[in-house]
Amino acid sequence: MTTDHGYPAVRMHIAGEWCQGGSGRTAPVVDPATEETIGTVPLASAADLDRALDAAAEGFRVWRDTPVVRRTEILHTAAGLLAERAGEVGRIMTLEQGKPLAEATGEARRAADTLRWHADDARRAYGRIIPSAPGILLSVRREPIGPVAAFVPWNFPAGGPMRKISSALSAGCSLVLKASEETPATAMELVRCFADAGLPAGVLNLVFGEPAEVSARLIASPVTRLVAFTGSVPVGKLLAARAGEVMKPSLMELGGHAPVLVCADADPVQAARRSARAKFANAGQVCTSPSRFLVHESLAEEFTAAFVKAAEEVVVGDGLAEGTTMGPLANERRLRAMERLTADAVAHGAEVRTGGERLGRAGYFFAPTVLTDVPAQAAVLHEEPFGPLAPIVPFTGLDEALRTANALPYGLAAYAFTESAATAERLVRELEAGILSVNHCGGSVHEAPSGGVKDSGYGREGGPEALDAYLVTKRVSHLLGP
Known part of the structure; x- marks a missing residue:
């Protein structure tokens, strides 16, 4: 029936x-x-x-x-x-x-x-x-x-x-x-x-x-x-x-609030495209979704440009329509959360590089959104967004990036991009997360364990x-x- x-x-x-x-x-x-x-x-x-x-x-x-x-x-x-x-x-x-x-x-x-x-x-x-x-x-x-x-x-x-x-x-x-x-x-x-x-x-x-x-x-x-x-x-x-x-x-x-560390020796364009693909999957409504992008200052603008381009290539629409690559948010609560987090970031001085608004008048559609110049007190850096918001924050040194990544009570997933085996091993040791993906944003797989630490x-x-x-x-x- x-x-x-x-x-x-x-x-x-x-x-x-x-x-x-x-x-x-x-x-x-x-x-x-x-x-x-x-x-x-x-x-x-x-x-x-x-x-x-x-x-x-x-x-x-x-x-x-x-x-x-x-x-x-x-x-x-x-x-x-x-x-x-x-x-x-x-x-x-x-x-x-x-x-x-x-x-x-x-x-x-x-x-x-x-x-x-x-x-x-x-x-x-x-x-x-x-x-x-x-x-x-x-x-x-x-x-x-x-x-x-x-x-x-x-x-x-x-x-x-x-x-x-x-x-x-x-x-x-x-x-x-x-x-x-x-x-x-x-x-x-x-x-x-x-x-x-x-x-x-x-x-x-x-x-x-x-x-x-x-x-x-x-x-x-x-x-x-x-x-x-x-x-x-x-x-x-x-x-x-x-x-x-x-x-x-x-x-x-x-829940989580997964950091992505893009180190100075990484390929910024590749890191951005792989990160964006993961960020906008399921409209960002994933516990392990990459959600805080910590990028070495020398790569920040190139990474941001590539990320914005990838975000603007996302085809938002009805999930049953041919060609759609990102559907609506699942409910009105998530739509209102995206509007609130975006408005709060802008009020604190962040810049919306793309997106930042609801799409259309019917359906819970929200544009893939990239935020830069996001200050530390913005809510989006502390609350799990659970939606298509991507705040990008530059860092100077790896010590600083690790402190920022580990500062929140969450510890579900983390991601990192680096060409150095020594740096990768340090990240494995020091990132406080139950799941770590290096040089990609891998999702859960049935043959390996998933789970978190801390909250x-x-x-x-x-x-x-x-x-x-x-x-x-x-x-x-x-x-x-x-």
């Missing part, structure tokens, strides 16, 4: 059944390119959430005891279905989130690859036998932690949920997934792939609702054994505190480390014989 806009009717998925929930409450789903309401999303009642928790408890018992070979087969089947449906999932994603169709379809395909990777990793969650005293068999076992309460935002409607789903299911856990009410249909289509692949009922439950109500009930429940969250620093701290009150571990992938969170997603949070390490000492 779809609406007149070709948008599917959104449902929750609880205990293996698609349902609207018992509250009768709904929220509108808005196309950010037109500001039109294209559908509604049901909001869970307390009874719906309790039903999902009960289902996850029963689903965990079933899934935990399912042989790992069978679990892997089901996950690979789900990955195959998602890959086959990537075009349609991408179209739905563009309707509700705004990103260009090519980006959205690519995200769906990458989510399928993420699932394949972690499905295979389930076979490698090894324990070990430890040499011990005669007559003692000492071993370490790794077991699934239990039902997981997972919370994901709207910026990567397929990739974000899949990082939680794939790790949890591969480890043998069940989930109650609370996806974003702004991008609900993409999450629904992901869950449909698992249901169609034969995942037992209750193993993966999907709910929507008022965020504070849902998080409070899911975290407090004795069913929940792990809290996994991706989102803003303030909300992450709140949920981590709630989890701590009931002694539950949490996995937190929070950007803790725990890792991706790579073999992704299963760590979802597994309990158990020491077993077995006395053999009489």
Whole structure:
């Protein structure tokens, strides 16, 4: 069933059944390119959430005891279905989130690859036998932690949920997934792939609702054994505190404000073009987006000119339109934030080299924006912009650049451009970030870990480390014989 806009009717998925929930409450789903309401999303009642928790408890018992070979087969089947449906999932994603169709379809395909990777990793969650005293068999076992309460935002409607789903299911856990009410249909289509692949009922439950109500009930429940969250620093701290009150571990992938250091020996044009490509991907709505450009003073003007040129080459438009390379911001909140941060920077003396304004009267479009002469007190250098704003700040020496890069409480991603191996190694040692890319602006990959330090969170997603949070390490000492 779809609406007149070709948008599917959104449902929750609880205990293996698609349902609207018992509250009768709904929220509108808005196309950010037109500001039109294209559908509604049901909001869970307390009874719906309790039903999902009960289902996850029963689903965990079933899934935990399912042989790992069978679990892997089901996950690979789900990955195959998602890959086959990537075009349609991408179209739905563009309707509700705004990103260009090519980006959205690519995200769906990458989510399928993420699932394949972690499905295979389930076979490698090894324990070990430890040499011990005669007559003692000492071993370490790794077991699934239990039902997981997972919370994901709207910026990567397929990739974000899949990082939680794939790790949890591969480890043998069940989930109650609370996806974003702004991008609900993409999450629904992901869950449909698992249901169609034969995942037992209750193993993966999907709910929507008022965020504070849902998080409070899911975290407090004795069913929940792990809290996994991706989102803003303030909300992450709140949920981590709630989890701590009931002694539950949490996995937190929070915001950042990634510095880009362009050293004196770098190629400024290459650095600018690679940085701009990353900056305007997903309209800058990426936790790891490069967002503070610290450029050696000898390269600043050449870097800026190349960056401005790249920004002006971006084709902003409806994500479904051919040729669009940057869609709208996902919601009005982000549009207002861009206007506020730009106005604040200008009020403090910054110069807008390109962009700086809303585009059109309908849709949440904002021009790719480059700011120079940005003073240290401007808000854009302290707040994560989460949008297509690029402040460029010159530096004199590397010591100064490192102090500036590390001055904020964030520590998710960092980027650097240099031709010196010695400088690169120093940056590796001294930049306070969980992710560092040198001479490019690489994104997250499923085969390697991602995560932050400081206020950007803790725990890792991706790579073999992704299963760590979802597994309990158990020491077993077995006395053999009489």
